[in-house]
Amino acid sequence: MTIEQTPHWKQPSHPAFISVKTYKEGSFSQYATASNPIPKNTVIADFSAATPATSKAYSSVQVSETEHIELNSDLLYSNHSCDPNVVFDTDKGEIRAVRDIKEGEPITFNYLTTEWDMAQAFRCECRTQKCLGEIQGAKYVPAKALENEFVNSHIKRLLEKRDASSKN
Numbered sequence: 001m002t003i004e005q006t007p008h009w010k011q012p013s014h015p016a017f018i019s020v021k022t023y024k025e026g027s028f029s030q031y032a033t034a035s036n037p038i039p040k041n042t043v044i045a046d047f048s049a050a051t052p053a054t055s056k057a058y059s060s061v062q063v064s065e066t067e068h069i070e071l072n073s074d075l076l077y078s079n080h081s082c083d084p085n086v087v088f089d090t091d092k093g094e095i096r097a098v099r100d101i102k103e104g105e106p107i108t109f110n111y112l113t114t115e116w117d118m119a120q121a122f123r124c125e126c127r128t129q130k131c132l133g134e135i136q137g138a139k140y141v142p143a144k145a146l147e148n149e150f151v152n153s154h155i156k157r158l159l160e161k162r163d164a165s166s167k168n
């Protein structure tokens, strides 16, 4: 797998909200942090820089049952958390704070609220009490694990279909 080291967009892409930091050597070592305090419910970005993804990848975001996009911005560096501080609302086309975020705090969303069956699974290092461990996509978790979360409509539909067919 080739991992692009140099972003093809102009950085910083969202200076009022996102500052990209590096925390370790090697791949997947960067993460988005809040460049300023962000109050709950602030819309920090939209998907206007996004383009359709030719295939799903570690970098793509699922926006419907069949479609994926590439973000083409520093939003790419939003890590996953099982107890996140933003949502990627693909129905409204916006990224929103779901609680007050302090300056310097990592900006995270729950990948299971957009991704059904991820191209690349990983062992979650969010270290929150809600941590689900291996993150592979919503397909691999019981619907109950997401019942108190904001979940995009395509994931709700896919969970309903999966659970309806498993009853037959």
Ligand SMILES: C[S@@+](CC[C@H](N)C(=O)[O-])C[C@H]1O[C@@H](n2cnc3c(N)ncnc32)[C@H](O)[C@@H]1O
Binding pocket: 027, 028, 029, 030, 031, 058, 059, 060, 076, 077, 078, 079, 080, 081, 120, 121, 122, 123, 124, 125, 126
């Ligand atoms: C879209 S990238 C996010 C930015 C990434 N940290 C980077 O430097 O490019 C997604 C990848 O980041 C890593 N990642 C994101 N959230 C993580 C988490 N909570 N625990 C461990 N790895 C994570 C995984 O390797 C995942 O495939």
